[in-house]
Amino acid sequence: MRLPALRFSGFSRETFVSLIVVGCVLVFALPIVLALWPSQQPAALPNGTTLDYSRAELSDVELADCAADWIDADSHCGQATAHLDDRATQEIGITREGWVAGLEDGDRVVIQTATPVQGEVLHSFHSVERGTSLAIFAAITLALVALSVGGKGLRAFVSLLVSALFIWLFLVTGVHEGGNPLIYSALTAVLVVTVVLHFTHGFGAKTLAAWAGTVAGVGAAMLAGWIFSSVARLTGITETTSAAVFVTGDIDISVLALAALLIALIGILNDITVAQASVVFSLLGFQGEGGHDHGHSRGGDATYDPHPSGEPATRRSLRKRQPSLMKRALDVGQDHAASAIYTVSFSVVGASLAAFVAAKSYGMPVWALLQSETVAHTIVQLLAGIVGLTVTMPATTLFAIWFARRLRGSVQEQTKAP
Known part of the structure; x- marks a missing residue:
């Protein structure tokens, strides 16, 4: 038909x-x-530990030689002082990823704070802060797409x-x-x-x-x-x-x-x-x-x-x-x-x-x-x-x-x- x-x-x-x-x-x-829409509740590990992330600027960076011994991704091979955006100061551990990135004083980073049900709160390096650079890359790509496509x-x-x-x-x-x-x-x-x-x-x-x-x-x-x-x-x-x-x-x-x-x-x-x-x-x-x-x-x-x-x-x-x-x-x-x-x-x-x-x-x-x-x-x-x-x-x-x-x-x- x-x-x-x-x-x-x-x-x-x-x-x-x-x-x-x-x-x-x-x-x-x-x-x-x-x-089926999920509740969007804050995530927690099975042992009850909650994880929070915040931005900070580093000072007093001290890096060990992570290549000297076998160190997994979560182990610390350095330390630094992190100055959080809320003006708090924390001593953090630096992982192998931070050592490879060659962290220095003044670098902007993202730190991870692990809060267990019982025990000491642990602050550690999570990643280099890349938000600004990624936004610039996206803007350049978007401009090229607009011109070409x-x-x-x-x-x-x-x-x-x-x-x-x-x-x-x-x-x-x-x-x-x-x-x-x-x-x-x-x-x-x-x-x-x-x-x-x-x-x-x-x-x-x-x-x-x-x-x-x-x-x-x-x-x-x-x-x-x-x-x-x-x-x-x-x-x-x-x-x-x-x-x-x-x-x-x-x-x-x-x-x-x-x-x-x-x-x-x-x-x-x-x-x-x-x-x-x-x-x-x-x-x-x-x-x-x-x-x-x-x-x-x-x-x-x-x-x-x-x-x-x-x-x-x-x-x-x-x-x-x-x-x-x-x-x-x-x-x-x-x-x-x-x-x-x-x-x-x-x-x-x-x-x-x-x-x-x-x-x-x-x-x-x-x-x-x-x-x-x-x-x-x-x-x-x-x-x-x-x-x-x-x-x-x-x-x-x-x-x-x-x-x-x-x-x-x-x-x-x-x-x-x-």
């Missing part, structure tokens, strides 16, 4: 349908998010900031308070993809196709990751997650690892779906936002048909040449998906490089390294991500062709639309 070529209250039919889909997602997801780039940057805040307040805090990591991650993924895609790229058939393809890819990756993890009997306990096990014992770490995969895939799959949807609409000859035809028209004729028959680009002609269109779109999509596969691979390997170097230091052979929890977990994440990529590209292509035919109609209708 074809949708009538109507405009709804000033909106085109594709905008109207896109708004309806986003509205349905929000109506379904927001009540669940509000019901324009309005969409600025909207993408805003989406990134809002998504990061939501992930911290909802996902991270909810999991910390004992929530199911998969439920929190699935809700986060759906909401972030829905809001970010439409806020950045606008409401329309192309964005709707990208959204549907991303959801399909994330779902496929989640299913593959769950099957692979179960068959390989992965626990999810690695050097990175061991601290989380200690701090919050009721977190299902194996599920947390799968949830992390969903969040990591959002950006990668979103990149493929937006590009692939644009390819399909460009091959169909539809003009993009701002009247650009992506180079697939001749002499500004939006009805140009690359087929020698010269048949106008109507729904009937589009249906006749759909197999050719599908093949042409997949040819481009395969190149993009292939490059994304090794992009994912290199990023995953790069993130685990320190673990690989540590394994080499212990003299671990390759066959044992590949079967260790850390590396096996990395391999499963990589393979599940690739499964998601392989589903995302053809799914987005199908969605884009269907939405283009059903919601936009023919190219001729587009040129006549008011």
